[in-house]
Amino acid sequence: xxxxxxxxxxxxxxxxxxxxxxxxxxxxxxxxxxxxxxxxxxxxxxxxxxxxxxxxxxxxxxxxxxxxxxxxxxxxxxxxxxxxxxxxxxxxxxxxxxxxxxxxxxxxxxxxxxxxxxxxxxxxxxxxxxxxxxxxxxxxxxxxxxxxxxxxxxxxxxxxxxxxxxxxxxxxxxxxxxxxxxxxxxxxxxxxxxxxxxxxxxxxxxxxxxxxxxxxxxxxxxxxxxxxxxxxxxxxxxxxxxxxxxxxxxxxxxxxxxxxxxxxxxxxxxxxxxxxxxxxxxxxxxxxxxxxxxxxxxxxxxxxxxxxxxxxxxxxxxxxxxxxxxxxxxxxxxxxxxxxxxxxxxxxxxxxxxxxx
Numbered sequence: 233x234x235x236x237x238x239x240x241x242x243x244x245x246x247x248x249x250x251x252x253x254x255x256x257x258x259x260x261x262x263x264x265x266x267x268x269x270x271x272x273x274x275x276x277x278x279x280x281x282x283x284x285x286x287x288x289x290x291x292x293x294x295x296x297x298x299x300x301x302x303x304x305x306x307x308x309x310x311x312x313x314x315x316x317x318x319x320x321x322x323x324x325x326x327x328x329x330x331x332x333x334x335x336x337x338x339x340x341x342x343x344x345x346x347x348x349x350x351x352x353x354x355x356x357x358x359x360x361x362x363x364x365x366x367x368x369x370x371x372x373x374x375x376x377x378x379x380x381x382x383x384x385x386x387x388x389x390x391x392x393x394x395x396x397x398x399x400x401x402x403x404x405x406x407x408x409x410x411x412x413x414x415x416x417x418x419x420x421x422x423x424x425x426x427x428x429x430x431x432x433x434x435x436x437x438x439x440x441x442x443x444x445x446x447x448x449x450x451x452x453x454x455x456x457x458x459x460x461x462x463x464x465x466x467x468x469x470x471x472x473x474x475x476x477x478x479x480x481x482x483x484x485x486x487x488x489x490x491x492x493x494x495x496x497x498x499x500x501x502x503x504x505x506x507x508x509x510x511x512x513x514x515x516x517x518x519x520x521x522x523x524x525x526x527x528x529x530x531x532x533x534x535x536x537x538x539x540x541x542x543x544x545x546x547x548x549x550x551x552x553x554x555x556x557x558x559x560x561x562x563x564x565x566x567x568x569x570x571x572x573x574x575x576x577x578x579x580x581x582x583x584x585x586x587x588x589x
Contacts, residue, residue: 243575244324244561245582248421248474248520248547249314251328253348257289257306262344266291269336274397276336293332293426299435301426301442302332308551311355317550318359322561324579327361327388327586328353329421331552334365335393339374342366346377350385361586363391363421370408382418388586389419394453394473398429401453401471402460414466419585421472424522425449443526450478454517455487459504463512470585472545475522481535484513514540518585520547521577523556524563533567541573545581 256262263280270276275296283290283305293302318326328349337345342365353360364381366374381387390413392401399405401422413420427434427441428449434440454477463469473480488509489502519539524532524546535544546564548557564578583589 243579244322245327245546245579245588246318246321246323246325246548246550246557247327247472247545247582247586248423248522249323249326249328249550250309250331250552251349251352252304252309252330252333253345254309254311254352255348256291256304256309265338265341265344266333269333269338269341271336271397295426295431296435299441301445304331311352314550315356315359317554317557321548321558323548325359325361325582325588326550327363327421327582329363329391329423330365331549332393332423332426334391334423335396335425337365337367339367339371339377343377346381346385346387350381350387353386361588362387363389365391368392368396368406368409370406370412374409375412378412378416382416388588389421391421391423394422394425394449395429400429400456402456402462407465410462410466410469414468417468419470419472419518421520422450422453422474424474424478428452446475447478450475451480451483452478454478454480455483457517458487458509458512463516467516469516470518471516472518472520472585474520474547474549476527476535476539476544477517477519479531480519481531481538484538488513514543518543518545518581520545521560521564522547522549523553524548524560525556526553529563529567532563533569536567536569536573536577541569541576542581544577545585546578 253262256266267278267280270278270293277294277297279292280289281292288306290306291304292300295301346364349362353362364378364387366377378390424446427445431445434445450473454473457471488506490506521544548560550557564574
């Protein structure tokens with residue numbers, strides 16, 4: 233762009249702004265790669281169809297077949313629209329990630345996506361920041377692609393899914409990749425998946441399937457990472473989970489309880505080194521809001537009290553719901569937080585973790 237876009241209210245960083253290639257619906261090669269990546273053998277189906285009452289099309293993901301869990305509409309990812317909406321919402325900078333495709337894309341598809349995202353960010357680098365995507369199996373080619381994105385393309389971190397198929401990130405299959413990221417010391421954004429591994433009991437009702445399902449997947453992932461010893465082995469890992477870790481603040485004290493020495497129990501039913509776990513919850517795990525209006529003020533205040541303002545990043549999950557995006561900053565500012573806590577959530581934490589300054 234020849235003239236930089238004037239900045240809106242300084243300091244606000246959206247740490248979870250969705251991005252898909254602008255050419256996704258017009259480039260047959262790219263569209264084919266996206267439509268045919270979800271594994272049908274595991275009951276995940278993708279299809280392209282018109283949007284009712286509109287000239288636009290959408291990609292629909294079903295899991296299992298017949299149950300919609302994701303929709304991606306055409307013409308929602310143009311640079312001009314993104315900048316205009318960011319200005320209206322009071323967002324200075326956006327950290328781009330893909331919405332949920334991290335779980336499925338092949339290395340060749342990842343390279344296409346990373347190259348297009350780099351070109352997109354280069355059109356307005358003062359406003360946009362990128363996260364790399366690569367298959368997480370630790371192959372030499374995959375590690376080279378991440379290194380290329382970080383060191384040559386200037387990406388600020390890596391994006392992963394909460395689980396890949398039936399494997400959460402504590403599975404030994406991911407150790408080569410996590411060891412590489414630990415040594416590279418870049419933040420890892422862990423995006424929610426459409427559903428958890430076990431989902432049969434929540435399929436029948438749309439909101440339970442499409443919202444609660446993501447929360448179960450995220451909270452399960454966070455718990456497994458804590459209890460598995462991932463951060464013992466890889467202490468430099470920084471995981472940033474979406475949707476407040478599936479509401480993990482509601483379970484944090486219960487899963488990592490402090491023990492009153494005055495009341496000894498005959499059996500230690502919840503054996504764990506809770507002091508260590510609480511330390512890792514502060515040092516290694518961070519949480520983006522993924523749409524402040526959907527939580528409500530009481531839940532957001534609770535999240536800040538339990539997790540700490542230093543561990544929460546503002547985000548709006550654009551373009552999923554425009555009200556989340558346009559009203560989100562105001563919701564945070566109406567919580568009555570201390571000024572330092574509010575500034576940390578609205579931008580300071582993202583700037584620190586992604587090294588934006």
